[in-house]
Amino acid sequence: MKKFLLLLIIHYTFYIVHCNAQQQNHFTHFTIDDGLSQSSVFGIAQDDFGFMWFATEDGLNKFDGNKFTIYRPKENDSTSIPDLGIRKIYKDKSGKLWVLTLRGKLSTYNPPKNNFTRYSFSTDKNNVTIKIITLAEDNLGNLWAVTTKGEFFNYDQKKNIFIYKKLNENIEKQFQSIHLQCMLVDKDNTFWIGTWEGLAKFNPKTQELKWFKNNNVNPNSLGGNMVFSLADDGSGNLWIASANGGVSVFNKSKLKFKVYKNNPDPKNSISSNRIMSILIDSRKKLWIGSFDKGLDLFDLETESFTNFSHNHSVAR
DSSP: HHHHHHHHHHHHHHHHHHHHHOOOOOOOOGGGGOSSSSSSSEHHHHHHHEEEEEEEEEEEEEEEESSSEEEEEOOOTTTTTTTEEEEEEEOTTSEEEEEEEEEOOOOETTTTTTTTEEEOOSSSTTTTTOEEEEEEEESSSSSSEEETOOOEEEEEEEEEEEEEOOOOOHHHHHHHHHEEEEEETTTOOOHHHHHHEEEEEEETTTTTEEEEOTTTTTTTTTSOSSSEOOOOSSSEEEEEEESSOEEEEETTTTTTEEEEOOOOOOOGGGSSSSSEEEOOOTTTTEEEESSOEEEEEEETTTTTEEEEEOOOTTTO
């Protein structure tokens, strides 16, 4: 399954860059036999030079269209990546690549030197292990690094360090009791935070926090509380992927959710309720990565689904 999702996403990335939208879909498979370090891929990014980057459990992979270059930690070398397992690759608005490891360590890639800068994090708490879980940029150009327990760090570009931003005590207590997973900042500079216990709406300026959770008797509530991925369609809607409740779309003006879950009609149904990732592309199509049923493509205008799943009978 992991290998299949990788193949689909790799092809689609090249497809939107190099191909006409009217072309027929065709998948090119890349595996460890082609030089990829490992088949469990957790993140993908394309840098400003055109290179594709893939986060795996066995290092960071750079692909130039022909071959893979693999980056792994090196003993006694602080300019190498800090961990072997990579969770996410994030490209900020300036084009800088940030590499987040499975153990919550953060570094950036330096193209001229072909090496990495590592970052450290500290709070006013003693003996607390800092584990960064996600990155997001606000509309003021600030880059935020957030931990699983809701500790927020703001990147100071001039000093090249992350500075801890303390929240009010009540909000800190709420975040410390759950597991944060993802974050998105919308055009109003509102922080939308996906957790294992629902969706949070946070205003960092006023320190206001509002929760949205699943309610089985309310059809207009969040589809599932374990939120893994978020996307904004630019039209006032927030799309939410949950590991236990399909895909929900939240109308921010009406404060209502519409939920897409698997149903017996395969022609107009999401293929699975166990959704791990979502992305809205330049054509306003929603790509949905599931845990167990491959990849879905959702047309926001027609509200129809197309599923891509592994076919063992198709050769490489």
